[in-house]
Amino acid sequence: MVKIFGDSKFVLCLVFSSVLNLLFIINLSVGGRWNLSWSSEGAAEAEAVAAISCSGHGRAYLDGLVLDDERQPLCECHTCYSGPDCSQLLPNCAANVDGGDPLFLEPFWMKHAASSALVVSGWHRMSYSYDDDTSSSKVLEKHIRKLHSLVGNADTDNRFIIFGAGSTQVISAAIYALSPDNASSPARVVASIPYYRLYKAQTEHFKSVDFKFEGDTTAWRNTSTSNTTKLIEFVTSPNNPDGQMNRAVLHGPYVKAIHDRAYYWPHFTPIPAPADEDLMIFTLSKLTGHAGTRFGWAVIKDKNVYERMTNHMSLNSMGVSKDSQLRALKLLKVILERKGREIFEFGYETMKARWEILNKTLSLSNRFSLQKIPPQYCNFFQEVKEPSPAYAWLKCEREEDKDCHAVLKAANIMGREGSRFSAEDRYVRLSMIRRRDDFDIFIERLKELVSKEEGINAM
Amino acid sequence: MVKIFGDSKFVLCLVFSSVLNLLFIINLSVGGRWNLSWSSEGAAEAEAVAAISCSGHGRAYLDGLVLDDERQPLCECHTCYSGPDCSQLLPNCAANVDGGDPLFLEPFWMKHAASSALVVSGWHRMSYSYDDDTSSSKVLEKHIRKLHSLVGNADTDNRFIIFGAGSTQVISAAIYALSPDNASSPARVVASIPYYRLYKAQTEHFKSVDFKFEGDTTAWRNTSTSNTTKLIEFVTSPNNPDGQMNRAVLHGPYVKAIHDRAYYWPHFTPIPAPADEDLMIFTLSKLTGHAGTRFGWAVIKDKNVYERMTNHMSLNSMGVSKDSQLRALKLLKVILERKGREIFEFGYETMKARWEILNKTLSLSNRFSLQKIPPQYCNFFQEVKEPSPAYAWLKCEREEDKDCHAVLKAANIMGREGSRFSAEDRYVRLSMIRRRDDFDIFIERLKELVSKEEGINAM
Numbered sequence: 001m002v003k004i005f006g007d008s009k010f011v012l013c014l015v016f017s018s019v020l021n022l023l024f025i026i027n028l029s030v031g032g033r034w035n036l037s038w039s040s041e042g043a044a045e046a047e048a049v050a051a052i053s054c055s056g057h058g059r060a061y062l063d064g065l066v067l068d069d070e071r072q073p074l075c076e077c078h079t080c081y082s083g084p085d086c087s088q089l090l091p092n093c094a095a096n097v098d099g100g101d102p103l104f105l106e107p108f109w110m111k112h113a114a115s116s117a118l119v120v121s122g123w124h125r126m127s128y129s130y131d132d133d134t135s136s137s138k139v140l141e142k143h144i145r146k147l148h149s150l151v152g153n154a155d156t157d158n159r160f161i162i163f164g165a166g167s168t169q170v171i172s173a174a175i176y177a178l179s180p181d182n183a184s185s186p187a188r189v190v191a192s193i194p195y196y197r198l199y200k201a202q203t204e205h206f207k208s209v210d211f212k213f214e215g216d217t218t219a220w221r222n223t224s225t226s227n228t229t230k231l232i233e234f235v236t237s238p239n240n241p242d243g244q245m246n247r248a249v250l251h252g253p254y255v256k257a258i259h260d261r262a263y264y265w266p267h268f269t270p271i272p273a274p275a276d277e278d279l280m281i282f283t284l285s286k287l288t289g290h291a292g293t294r295f296g297w298a299v300i301k302d303k304n305v306y307e308r309m310t311n312h313m314s315l316n317s318m319g320v321s322k323d324s325q326l327r328a329l330k331l332l333k334v335i336l337e338r339k340g341r342e343i344f345e346f347g348y349e350t351m352k353a354r355w356e357i358l359n360k361t362l363s364l365s366n367r368f369s370l371q372k373i374p375p376q377y378c379n380f381f382q383e384v385k386e387p388s389p390a391y392a393w394l395k396c397e398r399e400e401d402k403d404c405h406a407v408l409k410a411a412n413i414m415g416r417e418g419s420r421f422s423a424e425d426r427y428v429r430l431s432m433i434r435r436r437d438d439f440d441i442f443i444e445r446l447k448e449l450v451s452k453e454e455g456i457n458a459m
Numbered sequence: 460m461v462k463i464f465g466d467s468k469f470v471l472c473l474v475f476s477s478v479l480n481l482l483f484i485i486n487l488s489v490g491g492r493w494n495l496s497w498s499s500e501g502a503a504e505a506e507a508v509a510a511i512s513c514s515g516h517g518r519a520y521l522d523g524l525v526l527d528d529e530r531q532p533l534c535e536c537h538t539c540y541s542g543p544d545c546s547q548l549l550p551n552c553a554a555n556v557d558g559g560d561p562l563f564l565e566p567f568w569m570k571h572a573a574s575s576a577l578v579v580s581g582w583h584r585m586s587y588s589y590d591d592d593t594s595s596s597k598v599l600e601k602h603i604r605k606l607h608s609l610v611g612n613a614d615t616d617n618r619f620i621i622f623g624a625g626s627t628q629v630i631s632a633a634i635y636a637l638s639p640d641n642a643s644s645p646a647r648v649v650a651s652i653p654y655y656r657l658y659k660a661q662t663e664h665f666k667s668v669d670f671k672f673e674g675d676t677t678a679w680r681n682t683s684t685s686n687t688t689k690l691i692e693f694v695t696s697p698n699n700p701d702g703q704m705n706r707a708v709l710h711g712p713y714v715k716a717i718h719d720r721a722y723y724w725p726h727f728t729p730i731p732a733p734a735d736e737d738l739m740i741f742t743l744s745k746l747t748g749h750a751g752t753r754f755g756w757a758v759i760k761d762k763n764v765y766e767r768m769t770n771h772m773s774l775n776s777m778g779v780s781k782d783s784q785l786r787a788l789k790l791l792k793v794i795l796e797r798k799g800r801e802i803f804e805f806g807y808e809t810m811k812a813r814w815e816i817l818n819k820t821l822s823l824s825n826r827f828s829l830q831k832i833p834p835q836y837c838n839f840f841q842e843v844k845e846p847s848p849a850y851a852w853l854k855c856e857r858e859e860d861k862d863c864h865a866v867l868k869a870a871n872i873m874g875r876e877g878s879r880f881s882a883e884d885r886y887v888r889l890s891m892i893r894r895r896d897d898f899d900i901f902i903e904r905l906k907e908l909v910s911k912e913e914g915i916n917a918m
Binding site: 018020021037042043045050062063066076100103105110112121125127131139140169176208289290295312315318319325327 | 469472473476479483496499500501502503504505520522535561565569571572573575577578580581584586590596597599623625660665666667669750770771774775776777779782785789790
């Protein structure tokens with residue numbers, strides 16, 4: 001016995017080996033790795049792709065292009081970056097502040113990788129329906145109601161909720177639902193300039209006998225209360241493109257309003273009170289940033305409208321993808337775990353900082369101006385908040401700069417023309433919600449452009 | 460030294476411990492579990508839910524209802540089963556052979572759990588677009604072409620492919636794309652009875668000024684070649700509900716055809732040759748069984764038609780969910796890994812066995828008859844194949860049995876009325892593609908019903 005304990009190397013080996021075994025057991029038990037079987041192959045594949053380095057200026061995806069079956073997916077580079085690992089910044093490349101891709105939220109999800117990872121089994125939800133024979137997840141609906149209650153941005157009590165493939169599909173459902181079934185008097189669909197082009201493009205494309213896009217609300221403002229023509233007004237609040245908290249301008253017994261509340265989240269605006277309209281539309285795109293998932297919803301007071309919208313979804317696409325609904329549920333769970341604060345704090349701080357930088361860059365400019373948005377009390381954050389709009393609605397002030405888009409394009413900045421919002425081309429919409437890379441390059445180009453104005457020293 | 464090696468228990472402990480170390484290291488390294496980090500939480504959660512026992516007569520899902528936050532999702536029971544673990548068979552419960560939920564393929568995916576599991580990171584594909592600025596995955600498109608080539612059921616060379624949220628959405632895109640832009644002469648949309656009800660319901664719902672659902676092709680058969688009214692004919696082959704290999708019946712310069720090839724896979728029919736029509740529609744629902752994913756596609760010859768359909772998808776829902784596209788890609792990869800044979804062998808054997816059992820059950824019946832489908836050579840399987848249709852098109856032969864659906868309902872069998880396919884109610888569609896539980900209960904009820912016919916001994 002004495003001799004054994006005297007051979008300390010031997011004893012140390014056994015102790016070390018035992019401790020190592022204990023650590024393995026703990027390591028595998030924590031997070032349940034001990035029990036992983038069928039999911040580990042897919043998990044390893046996803047983690048391998050996530051680990052591909054694209055120098056912080058690109059991303060590789062599971063379904064990305066591969067050069068051949070042996071290799072990993074290629075890096076997909078951010079605008080103005082190039083090369084196999086996206087490390088090469090292209091000189092004189094145009095900054096992209098055109099599209100409304102809400103990628104400013106990507107870093108939040110990368111930070112919450114563990115809680116937001118979703119594992120989908122091969123047999124997950126193969127059926128057309130959920131257990132209640134509908135195509136909408138009641139569990140997801142419950143989480144949406146909970147979120148609205150937490151944020152205080154919409155009243156969902158005693159209201160119906162319907163899902164769509166993005167607010168895009170919900171919008172068409174709303175138009176169909178609110179239109180009469182009587183071709184002799186189609187509903188006139190209107191919106192106040194500047195408005196989101198989809199309202200016009202989609203309504204005109206569907207070309208139903210029951211509705212017709214008319215354009216601006218102005219022509220109807222003085223007649224709407226006595227008028228018997230059925231009107232459907234789009235009210236976007238905050239508005240796309242100018243961030244204004246629009247209200248319905250038409251009223252009367254033959255007027256219905258569709259309230260597009262896509263941007264009514266603390267990222268983009270103070271929340272003074274819950275939205276309380278008859279038909280309110282939201283989208284995952286502008287809440288979590290997952291535009292690619294194609295998930296939106298409407299909160300509806302009237303049961304008949306709800307049923308007509310449900311019928312539209314059913315005939316249009318037999319409801320929304322169960323994969324999209326599962327993804328949305330996962331993301332909402334992550335938000336709700338943190339009482340909603342973290343994502344909105346992240347979103348707000350990011351957007352506010354960008355708005356401040358943009359305003360500062362243009363502070364000495366006489367050539368360009370931005371929309372004014374006053375600070376306002378936010379009931380969610382419980383304090384007065386500075387503006388943090390999703391878009392800048394830039395105006396070219398010089399008489400000769402009628403085509404503001406062209407002015408910016410010449411300076412390597414790609415925005416979206418005012419005419420795309422039925423406004424003058426003296427205006428350009430600049431997207432503040434894209435990636436950090438997009439914003440940084442944009443500010444660099446804008447500084448250069450502003451510095452060329454007479455009387456302004458290069459910043 | 461002698462004394463140490465003399466204490467064999469001690470040596471054994473060290474050897475055992477070292478071997479255990481080695482096994483842990485191997486175990487963790489294989490399958491990359493060693494490296495799992497952010498995905499392991501989601502993986503463990505998914506595996507825990509998959510392990511919930513629902514007695515083989517139900518399933519628990521990640522997004523299933525939970526009684527409270529602490530518990531696991533509830534079992535969702537198959538038709539006629541009940542109880543917390545779905546083990547209770549409800550007596551006198553009606554068999555469900557109504558809906559076309561393709562759940563007969565679920566066992567295939569459970570068998571291939573490892574290769575079909577998908578791990579979606581929180582930041583996966585947040586953007587509206589892929590790297591090429593479109594909303595469709597070119598990698599997925601490549602796999603679809605490869606699959607069609609492998610199965611030999613469609614010629615995709617020099618043709619365009621467009622995606623939709625189920626073939627449901629692709630169908631509406633096709634109608635809009637093939638219709639003229641001239642309201643004075645809307646296209647007439649027709650189909651040969653019996654036809655899938657969606658064609659009528661959807662076309663009538665959209666109510667465009669550019670098209671109008673007319674009904675059966677019969678009225679146009681003799682006039683189509685000289686007629687100048689624009690016609691759009693739906694040709695479904697194999698047909699839903701009767702499995703017939705329909706061909707276009709209308710011809711002429713003003714006639715366009717939409718070929719719905721949803722069932723043109725070796726599960727349901729021999730494949731004599733690749734389909735080669737101008738516009739062919741397919742759906743993931745009837746290929747892999749994933750109806751809930753909402754993914755379909757069209758193979759299109761004409762570039763203008765393709766562009767018009769793309770425009771429709773864009774305005775309808777800004778393309779298809781990236782989550783659905785990733786899921787579809789994963790499932791196709793599993794199919795292609797096995798040169799497509801395994802899933803079609805599984806599918807065909809299942810469907811063929813069910814058709815044989817059904818025919819045998821009705822073999823002595825004078826009250827009911829089924830559609831006749833001859834055996835045919837299949838180029839994919841390289842042999843003559845017996846029929847294996849997705850649906851039985853049952854006919855009530857007795858004069859008094861005008862409402863065949865009611866006859867079956869009285870016997871606790873829920874089929875789908877012939878009038879839902881614009882045919883007589885003497886016909887009922889019986890879905891052969893549902894779960895094993897659905898089919899077993901159906902056959903039990905049917906045997907009972909047939910046994911009551913005069914002159915037939917109980918089977």
